Amino acid sequence: MEAVPTLATLERRLSDARRTAAGTPGELAALVELASRLVRDPQRRGELAAEGVELATRLGADGIRLRCRAMVAEFVARHRSAAEALPDALEILAEAVRDPDPLAGAQAHHSVAHCYDELDCTSEALEHVHHALAEYQQGGDRLGEGRMYSFMASLFWQLGENDRARELYERAYGIFLECDDPSGAGVMLSAVADLQREAGDPQAAIATCDRAMEQFEQAGMPLDSYMGMTSYAEALAEVGRHDLAGLWAKRAAERNRLPDGTLANPSYEIDLLMVLARTAQLPTGDIAGARASLEAAVALADERGGVRAAAEGEALLADVLHADGDVAGAYRHLQRSCRLTEQVSKSVHDQRVRALRVRFEVELAERDAQRYREQAQAQAAVIAELERTRSELANRMAELERLNAEIVQLSQTDPLTGIANxxxxxxxxxxxxxxxxxxxxxxxxxxxxxxxxxxxxxxxxxxxxxxxxxxxxxxxxxxxxxxxxxxxxxxxxxxxxxxxxxxxxxxxxxxxxxxxxxxxxxxxxxxxxxxxxxxxxxxxxxxxxxxxxxxxxxxxxxxxxxxxxxxxxx
Incomplete structure (x- = not known):
C-alpha cells in the first residue's frame, strides 16, 4: 500500500503550489487533499473548502467543487445549524451522484449523514454513512473509510448496540494505524475505553487509555488528546481514584488552550468542566470547586446556545447545592434544568419535522407531476400531524418528567427530615x-x-x-x-x-x-x-x-x- 502523506507534507505541498502554480489545477489538487485530511481542525478545513469552491468553479473542476461544497455544508452543520445545512447538503448529493468522481459522492453522503446525526435522525444518518463508506472504498480513500467506520460506530453506540460499536471502533483503529494516523488511533481507543467503562470494567478502560495516550504522544499531543484524558478521568473515578481523575481532567482542560491562552474549542470546555466536577470535585467533597466548575460550564453553554449541555449542567448544579444544604438554590437550578430539557425535546422534534420536510421536497422534485401530487398530499398530512402533536407531546413529556421526579423523591426521602429513607x-x-x-x-x-x-x-x-x-x-x-x-x-x-x-x-x-x-x-x-x-x-x-x-x-x-x-x- 502506498504511504499516506502526513499533514506536514500536505501543508508543504500546498505552500509550494501557491508559490509556483497559483490558480492552477495543481494548487486546487493540493488544497483539496489537505482540506480532506483536516478533520480535526474544522475551522481551517471549512476555510480551505470555501476557497476550493471558488477555485474549482473558475477551473471547471466539478468533482472537486462538489467535494469542497460538501465540506462547507458539513462545517455549517457542526458549528451553526444542521437544519440550515441539510437543504444544501441534499442538493449537493443530488448533483454528486451523477458525477464520475466517487469521492464527490462520498463526501456528499458524509455531509448529509452529519446533518441527520445532528438532528437526531440516527437511522437516516446510518443509511448515508453506509453509502459514503462504499464510495470511499471505491475511490481508494483509506482514511475516509476509517472515518466512516468510526462514524458508524458512534451511531450504533447511540442505538445501544455497544458490542457492534466496539467492533467498528477497533476496525477504524486498525485503519488509522495502517495509515500512520496516531491521533485518529488515539481517538478510537478513547471511545473503546468509554465502552469498557460503561460495561463495568474500569480497569480494562484504564489500560486502554494508556494505549490511547501513547498514540496521542506519538502524534505530538494534538487537541484531540483531550478525549483520552477525559476517558482516563472517567475510568479512574469509577475505581475511586478521584485524585488522579482530577489531574487528568485538568490536563484535558489545559490541552484545550491555544498558545495565547484562549479556548481552542469552547464545546470541549463545557464537557471538560462537567467531567472535572463529576469525577474529581464532587466525589472528594470539593463542593465549592464543583459549583464553580458547573457554573462556568452552564455560563459557557448559555453563551454558545448549548441548551442540552446547559440542562445537564443545571441538573448537576442542583445536586451540588442540595448536598451543600442549599435546598432553595437546588430547586431553582432543577427547575431551569427541566425547562431546558423540555426545550431540547421541542427543538429536536421541530428539527426532525424540518428534516422530513426537506427530504420530502427533494424527493418530490424528481418525480413526475401526478406522482408529485399524490405524494405531496400524503407527506403534507404527515407533516401536519407532526406539527399538530408537537405541543401535546412536549406537554405530556414535561408532566411525565414532573410526576416521575415526584415519585422518585417520595420513594427515596424521609418526609420529616428531608434526608434519605x-x-x-x-x-x-x-x-x-x-x-x-x-x-x-x-x-x-x-x-x-x-x-x-x-x-x-x-x-x-x-x-x-x-x-x-x-x-x-x-x-x-x-x-x-x-x-x-x-x-x-x-x-x-x-x-x-x-x-x-x-x-x-x-x-x-x-x-x-x-x-x-x-x-x-x-x-x-x-x-x-x-x-x-x-x-x-x-x-x-x-x-x-x-x-x-x-x-x-x-x-x-x-x-x-x-x-x-x-x-x-x-
Missing amino acids: RRFMNERLVELCRVSARYGAPLAVAVFDVDLFKSVNDRYGHGVGDAVLVALADLLRRQLRATDVPARLGGDEFVVILPRTDADEAVAACQRFQAAVRAHSWSDLAEGLTVTITVGVAGGAEQGDPEQLMRRADAALYRGKRSGRDTVAW
Missing part, C-alpha cells in the same frame, strides 16, 4: 458493598439514636421531638461529605454510610459530629433542652455483606448504650 439507604448500601468487595475499597456504616429520646417527647411534646430530629438531619448535612449518605431509619434512629472510609476515619468523623450535637443550641427549641447521641460504627475493607455490616454497627450501638451513652463505640 430506609429504602434508599438499603439500595445504596448494597451498591457500595458490591464496590467494596470488588475493589477492596474501605466502607463504614455509623448507626446512632438520641439518648433518652422518649423523655424528650414526654417532657416537651412530640412537636419538639420532631424539631430535634430535623435539626439533627441539618447538622448531618453540614458535617458530612457530599459522597456520604445520611438516612433516617425510623423514630430517632439514623444511619450514615461513609464510602472509601475505614473504621478509624469513621470513628473520628462520628466524634466530630457528636461534638457538634453537644455544642448545638438546643435551648432555642425548648428551655432546658439538651440532646446527646450514642453512635455505633462498623467498617473496613472488602465489606461485601450489607446485612452483616449493619448488624455489627447495631451491636456497637448497644455496647455504647450499655457503657453509659453519649459515646462512639466500634
